[in-house]
Amino acid sequence: MNAPATIRPSTADRIDPITAAVIQGALENIAIEMGHKLMRMSYSSIIRESEDFGAALTDADGNQLCECKMSTPLQSGPIPGYIRGIKRALAARGDVIRPGDVIMHNDPYGGASHGPDVSFTVPIFVDGALAAFSVTTAHHLDIGSATPGSAGIVDAVDAYSEGLQFKAIKVSDEGRVNRAVWQILRDNIRAPQLVVGDMEAQIKAAEIGAERFLALVGRYGMEQITAAADHLMDYSERLMRDAIRALPDGTYAAETRIDGFLDDPNPARRDLPIKVAVTVAGDEITVDLTGTAPQVSDRPINMPFEGTVDCAIWLTLRSILLDSALYGDVPQNAGLTRPITIVAPKGCLANPIFPAPTIARFTPGNAMADTLMRALSQIVPEQVSAGVGNLRVVSFSGLKEGRHWVHMEIFEGSYGGRFGLNGMDAVDTLYANTRNNPIEDIESHLPIRVDRYELRSDAPAAGQWRGGIGSVREFTLLSDGAFSIEGDGHSQRPWGHDGGEAGRPGELTLERADGGTEILPSKVPYHEARHGDRVLARGPNGGGYGDPLKREPAAVLDDVLDGHFDVAQAAALYGVAIRDGAVDDAATAALRQQRAA
Template structure:
């Protein structure tokens, strides 16, 4: 008998359960909106790099905010479980009125800058759950300004302040000593502390709304409905897995690592994923992934990064929202999935190996899982994704620090029936871009160019997504640091589609000299007048390019995505004087096909 067959009968009638689920989701969405509106930084307000969720008293996720990123809301159960473990180990009690801060990257957090604030929810004297917000903070007191782009930390202690289940509010009373430590050790303290206080208020709102929901329906009904929803989500996932052919599916991709490092153990690092399907469950085995880099922060915490990358990818492919609609986003979805990662590899580092730059490797891991699944469900995956990059920019103005984090989009590969999406964040990193107006109104930076790359469209029956070309001019002396991937390894093409395009970064000095930059750059000073030119990656093509509809290729030319030479070279499409030469195209394609 399978696990799905042993799930108990429904405890609550389906209509009531659906209404309660809607109430839970509405609470999480309200938490997210309130957090965005109260935040000081653009990374939360504009890019929506935050999480908001409710859990039960043991840390099982009940719901999450749909606007938040998977890499923020997904780790929240791990945050809560570790908070419970740490407080129990200390002999500490969680009480009404507490607010607990946590950012331990080896204790559920994705990395140190993603700080959680957990508000325990009590009904009378009984702990019934947690209301939690997470958010990326633009400085956490690390060795250089900005909480991303720190690519040279030698261990977790160099990555910034670590808070392991610290009560910033104890039974309703602010722990002022903790807040003083924060302000004394964080650059741009007003912005960062302001964002943290916004998180606390949003979490308190979630706790109040959860109690109101419990008051309306009663705790037994709410919790029984939650158990039913867990079982429902689990059944959906198990049914989707059961539809896969049993077997093992393996894929390998690579990350740049540190391409300019003479030590081969720090560059050209493989990520390997083997998916073993057996009945209604599957195992994702990461054996073969490169060993951890013990003194560089590109390692990925197993809990908080690796698990979220795996779960998000499998859920997105097997339970595509376009087909399944809204599905209760809870812990039930992860029950049928086991993750195996050898201790001491990139995907399961050993403390205190640094992890703050885990963002791009984790996204590449998600891409590798998708490549493995392409062997089982080729019609449900995209070709390789173009990975993202993060640039941290910082400086001093009248003795005050300013910090900005710019997430530079990647691109999706093509998929069956659809071209790849251009210039978007990918997989577990679905943050939004910062509007140019917001950037230029807050920091001394001018965006001189923001456009799709020209004539860089990866070929396929369904083409790969196109990355951006951005040019930033610094209006004042500043510092930059860069965290990225994809300067050497192009996104994979699928089923005859072409590989995507790699990314590139160039620093142009005010005197006109140019310097090509690697995908990772430690803190580097720039001068007023210097420019950073960033070319984003392009996703892989899907399917034989000679099968692409010729009219669509003409449209690509008319849209100035490619030129006529590329149309002929990559797609076998002949275009003369802005019009499609159908006879010439058919002859050219027949010639290439050997017909």
């Protein structure tokens, strides 16, 4: 059977900007509705509460038209890559996309961010021609990897040990449900009642998106929608090019290091460099990752070039150069990426070669975004933060009455200080953007007790604007089970900017019910735990921004009153003298003059 014709956007189409904006608003509302429906229909807290999902519409070529603003950038951002990967895989098999198809895809070497982020794509046909795609993505609690869960599989030796691979699999073929695929899923994943339920919710949300898009076509016509999409992609591109053109031409480089595997005797697996060189030339930017460490072929910290690396770079540039606080609502579409070129040598961490494993790409990708921000600090210092405290992802699991339970938790990091503002405390940073799970939700569904959830008590990184504070999380297992962890930031302190103090690294401890204590590295493969064992995690503190001696004394006093540090530390770190709950101006001036000398 021949593939139906494809409607391709024409740049020759013209539309007035008001109609284009109205259509853009309608498209964005469709994506938002898809996200709300997916959250409400999902079974697992990682989607329902943490919002670790994506929802978007693309045109027939995979160019993004809109995305759900509630979703994480690492879910919605890769969706165009999913579409390209699906098309390549189907073409290689001699298959085509037809009305009634629903396509499942999670190939990290075919556009997906990593294996647990599974997409479901519904093609949209208008008058028999392929016009668009409605797509949802979401992180799933288990996809049949070597050990329970889909986070912390840090000892995977290749792509096959990371779980099931879905390369453009039609779970529905021209409207006929492929029941064998669903049975394979149920038979090969842990907690299938949750995972399959979430997948079915994704399909329904994507189908809702397709229905709403067709209703929009019925109102405006496909020609008008195509013209609006072209207009708004060109508009977003112009905004990005104007922002780049305002930068000084030149090349600006930065380097950071990630932990890798700190307890591994092989030096090729620890303290690995990430290098970024940003070249500005007119209205275009090239981000060159040459010099980044070679891929680790038997450990899963490699980052898919398409799906992780590109999204980390696009998001960082868009957030810094087109800050919504200044620019307002910028249409999120493919036009934003046109002026950006990314270079990464084949075989490095940022462009691995199959079958190098990639499931734990989360924290290296966040470190790459942070390194790009450090490079940009040389030319737009007032638009960046100092070094961020990286995140960690934990999977808890166990058996209850012969059935697996699995829970995934994202532990917050923190931002560095910013020009005019302190760093944000205890938040997901950069491309993560997920929410925390409410304690009540965790304790009502799982054999886990949350004993502590608070800010770190050690002093935040000093600066004219202090660094953000990481969280302290303590979990007690109420039955025998296990945990696995992927994280970073135990060996390196988040960088301080322009005289600001470097931040504090993260820490991880297992406190056993029998009284023993185990200091853990930032990455922990499947680790058995007993009833009463406690996992204690301290998130990193972000770096400080600017000279601490320039911090407003009143702000230092507020920090003391808030308990972030004491009076002695106020004098030592900031040169601020506090007496009887107030700033002593004369003593402060003398202290600061002494320190400056």
